[in-house]
Amino acid sequence: MSTNKVIHALYNDDDILMDAVKKVKADHHHIEEVFCPFPVHGLDKAMGLAPTRLAITAFLYGITGTAVATWLTWYTMIADWPQDIGGKPSFSWATNMPAFVPILFELTVFFAAHLMVITFYMRSRIWPFKEAENPDPRTTDDHFLMEIPVHDNEEELKALLETTGAVEINVVEKH
Numbered sequence: 218m219s220t221n222k223v224i225h226a227l228y229n230d231d232d233i234l235m236d237a238v239k240k241v242k243a244d245h246h247h248i249e250e251v252f253c254p255f256p257v258h259g260l261d262k263a264m265g266l267a268p269t270r271l272a273i274t275a276f277l278y279g280i281t282g283t284a285v286a287t288w289l290t291w292y293t294m295i296a297d298w299p300q301d302i303g304g305k306p307s308f309s310w311a312t313n314m315p316a317f318v319p320i321l322f323e324l325t326v327f328f329a330a331h332l333m334v335i336t337f338y339m340r341s342r343i344w345p346f347k348e349a350e351n352p353d354p355r356t357t358d359d360h361f362l363m364e365i366p367v368h369d370n371e372e373e374l375k376a377l378l379e380t381t382g383a384v385e386i387n388v389v390e391k392h
């Protein structure tokens with residue numbers, strides 16, 4: 218029989234939270250999650266999280282946008298409906314490319330930005346109309362919450378967290 222007990226330690230300052238995370242990690246305890254009202258610089262490194270690979274996807278999405286823009290400008294202005302604009306011939310895409318730079322740039326940024334948002338939401342499992350998962354509403358205002366799973370070490374964890382400056386320590390059953 219496994220229990221899903223976790224300890225929620227609440228903090229009211231991000232510097233105290235950072236010191237607490239470092240102390241808990243130094244004592245070789247696993248931190249399941251930290252809930253914050255705003256991003257805390259260096260928290261991911263202190264928790265030992267792997268660096269994000271979203272920048273790689275942004276680059277790939279940008280390349281996709283550039284490719285679509287190249288095809289679109291070639292198809293619309295060279296292949297499908299060539300036009301003589303300002304005396305410029307429409308024989309090849311390469312000779313007209315300087316006129317297409319704004320389209321190339323805009324579609325590169327458009328694809329990278331929009332597909333990155335979609336990727337972030339999917340990766341974070343944030344869907345429209347999804348119920349909030351924060352365990353304490355104060356984490357959206359002015360408190361920070363560290364969630365640590367309990368494995369027959371409840372008293373040891375509580376004693377450790379009391380030394381870290383937590384303003385409140387609760388043991389709860391996680392669903």
